[in-house]
Amino acid sequence: MADDPNDATPFLPERRSLKALREAAQGCRGCHLWRPATQTVFGEGRRSSRLMLVGEQPGDREDLAGKPFVGPAGRELDRGLEAAGIERRDAYLTNVVKHFKFEQRGKRRIHQTPRRFEIHACTPWLEAELEVVKPEALVLLGAVAAKALLGSSFKVTQHRGELLDSELAPIVSATIHPSAILRQRDDAARVREREAFAADLRVVVEALGAV
Ligand code: SF4
Numbered sequence: 001m002a003d004d005p006n007d008a009t010p011f012l013p014e015r016r017s018l019k020a021l022r023e024a025a026q027g028c029r030g031c032h033l034w035r036p037a038t039q040t041v042f043g044e045g046r047r048s049s050r051l052m053l054v055g056e057q058p059g060d061r062e063d064l065a066g067k068p069f070v071g072p073a074g075r076e077l078d079r080g081l082e083a084a085g086i087e088r089r090d091a092y093l094t095n096v097v098k099h100f101k102f103e104q105r106g107k108r109r110i111h112q113t114p115r116r117f118e119i120h121a122c123t124p125w126l127e128a129e130l131e132v133v134k135p136e137a138l139v140l141l142g143a144v145a146a147k148a149l150l151g152s153s154f155k156v157t158q159h160r161g162e163l164l165d166s167e168l169a170p171i172v173s174a175t176i177h178p179s180a181i182l183r184q185r186d187d188a189a190r191v192r193e194r195e196a197f198a199a200d201l202r203v204v205v206e207a208l209g210a211v
Helices: 018-025 060-063 071-082 115-131 144-148 187-210
Strands: 051-055 091-095 101-105 108-113 137-141 171-175
Touching: 018 115, 051 115, 051 144, 060 071, 060 108, 060 144, 091 144, 115 144, 115 187, 137 144, 137 187, 144 171, 171 187
Parallel strands: 051 091, 051 137, 137 171
Antiparallel strands: 101 108
8 A cells, every 4th residue: 555646636637527527536546445445436416516515435335336425324415405405416416535445344344434645635536526516505514524625623513504714615514424313322313413414404505595
């Protein structure tokens, strides 16, 4: 791994369209994470999307399907979007890191949080997605995405659901990653977190309505 590069930049295509980016990302070898993973999981959605949501990295299901947010966390995201009054197909969904990082334990692949150098290596893809889509609203899902784009001192727990001052997009906000709902200890806590997540998304949807 010491010989692996830590930068996706050389793999970015000259032509900046979502199709060209998605195709080029399939061949990215910008860090070591591509080796054990099944495939690159690039962002999904239309260039004209007004809302972009950015998570941490694909999970087990996403790695197999090649699509973001199709596993259990994706279902929570769908519920949150629906409760906030926005359709999934109207949003652009992506992750900070495009390959699944995991530890193999028996037959199970256990999610591992990407490290800073891996996030740094993969950021050029996200920057290119932002450049092409130019969303009016950007929502960062979870601490990894929020810290990657807003700085390492940003705390989701303190600032979730706030409209933030950032040059990334006219409307920028952060909330939990939907997988955090699944990790709650009981049903009551899950319901509370689900409602809080939807409320955070609603703030952004309402701000979009006001643009
Ligand atoms: S994680 Fe990102 S930088 Fe690393 S190989 Fe995959 S697409 Fe490239």
